[in-house]
Amino acid sequence: MHNISFTERLILRKVTVEDADFLLELFNTPSWLQYIGDRNIHTVEEAAEYIANGPLPFYAKHGFGSYCLELRDSGKRIGMCGLYKRDNLNYYDLGFALLPEFEGKGYAREACEFVIEESREALKLQSLLAITDKSNLRSIQLLERLGFEWKGDFSFEDNGEILNCFQLPLREKPVAPPLTIVVTNELTSTQKEAVRKIWNNVYPESLVLHTPEDFERYLETLGWKQHSLMENLSGELLAWGITFERENDRWFAMMLDPSIQGTGMGTVLLKRMQTGKSKLSGWVIDHNNAVRADGKPYLSPVEFYLKNKFTLEPETRLELPSISAVCIRYNHENN
Structure with a gap:
């Protein structure tokens, strides 16, 4: 994972504590709260603490993680996209979220395609997963366009909510299921x-x-x-x-x-x-x-x-x- 990477319209870079104000806004958008969940982050200080205890240690442990997405032409921060690792799943999973005004413009797909290619070529990962809310049709449709296939229902032990689990193999050789x-x-x-x-x-x-x-x-x-x-x-x-x-x-x-x-x-x-x-x-x-x-x-x-x-x-x-x-x-x- 490079500190800064580029696609046609986006800058992808590591999250820093200076992004606390942006994450505070993103975490409290209606779509985030509906489809991802309430992080109970309501101040810039709480967002900074989240970054210090989440993305930064993840980078240190794994060498990669989530990107902050910026527009190349203006530098405006519009969302996040990257890899996450859940303790109770066998593969890394792809996650993404945008501010509402930037949804439906192809930015999520552009960022996801970059992360998938990096996962395949640079990180040499065998497969990726993606977990989505059952009602998040926009994300489901994007995952299917990216080549992910639905593999079954999945739930976290803490709340029991039934979610979708998708998988994308990154190698020609056989890979294990989720x-x-x-x-x-x-x-x-x-x-x-x-x-x-x-x-x-x-x-x-x-x-x-x-x-x-x-x-x-x-x-x-x-x-x-x-x-x-x-x-x-x-x-x-x-x-x-x-x-x-x-x-x-x-x-x-x-x-x-x-x-x-x-x-x-x-x-x-x-x-x-x-x-x-x-x-x-x-x-x-x-x-x-x-x-x-x-x-x-x-x-x-x-x-x-x-x-x-x-x-x-x-x-x-x-x-x-x-x-x-x-x-x-x-x-x-x-x-």
């Missing part, structure tokens, strides 16, 4: 059975959990558990990860349904599990001799973890009749 990420300390019985199903599909036959009680016994051996679940918009579980305490160390395990393997979702799930944790340890099968229940070979994921900045500890191994694995460790201080 996935929600749920973090919980306890699994429901339905979730446990869904995890066990994926477990038995992807792990070696020697590790198969034959009954729900087998999975319960496994969970009972783990302390201070935190589960991370990735579900599609229909609520189907497609990935599971867990971090837990063992011998005063934080350990993890994770697995993905074959349908989303190779789409980058393993890295997304892993990063979510690493949030707030300085160290993680795990066991990983480091050979291709194991066989899954369906008769196919179990392929070692060692290279995946090395790419995600884990290190191998060859001298620390787990040798049991059911598994032969090596210890891997992640240390935030070393990365």
